[in-house]
Amino acid sequence: MANTWLPPAEYIATLPRATAYACLYFTDTDGRPFQLRASYRTEPWQWPGGNMDPGETPWQTAVRECHEETGIAFRGRPRLLGTHFIGDQGEEWPANRIGFIFDGGVLTPDQLDAVVLDPDEHSEFSVRTLAEWEREMTPGTFARLAEIDRARRLGTTVYVESGAGT
Known part of the structure; x- marks a missing residue:
């Protein structure tokens, strides 16, 4: 039986939809994670970053969004800490989301x-210990923060998966 190949546009139309975001993970000089309070979302705390624009790489997105959101002109090299997958959330966000979390390094008091x-x-924005962040965040979002922080401390990478609504 011969394979029937679809033209690329037809094949792509059959694949699951996904959007992508990228961000930078910073800590202060005491190792406390840095986060921004969003003024427009249910889960208020997040890292500097956002959705990819057409033609951008995840790294370019993380650096651009960080500058737009904080004024920090990050000049470091790309080091991936983790990838985050969020399943289709229905009408709230009718596509999968894939995130790339890069190491932003340490922010000094002057930079903060x-x-x-x-x-x-x-x-x-705020810098807090993990125990303090845990009291401020939903369990699923805090778990992602804890995994990324652990990957940073251990020099590894992590894959984090969230279901709809986490």
């Missing part, structure tokens, strides 16, 4: 003092 937020996107 120089952070400039876009008030349309974020109302504040």
Whole structure:
């Protein structure tokens, strides 16, 4: 039996849909994770980053979004800490999401003092211990933070999977 190959456009139309985001994970000099409070989402705490624009790589997205959201012009090299997969969330977000979390390194007190937020996107930033973040975040989102922090400390990478609604 011979294989019947579809033209690329027809084949792609049969595949699951996904969007992609990328972000940078920073800590302060005491190893406390840095996060931004979103002014537009149910889960308020997130890392500097956002959705990929057409033609961008995940790394380019992370660096661009970080600059837009914090004023930090990141000049480091790409080091992937983890990949995050979120399943289709129905009408709320009718596609899978794939995230790339890169190591942003350590922010000094002077760098933290120089952070400039876009008030349309974020109302504040904070650095807190993992125990403090756990009290502020949903269990699923905190689990992602803890896994990324662990990967950073161990020099490894991690794959994190979230179901719809986490």
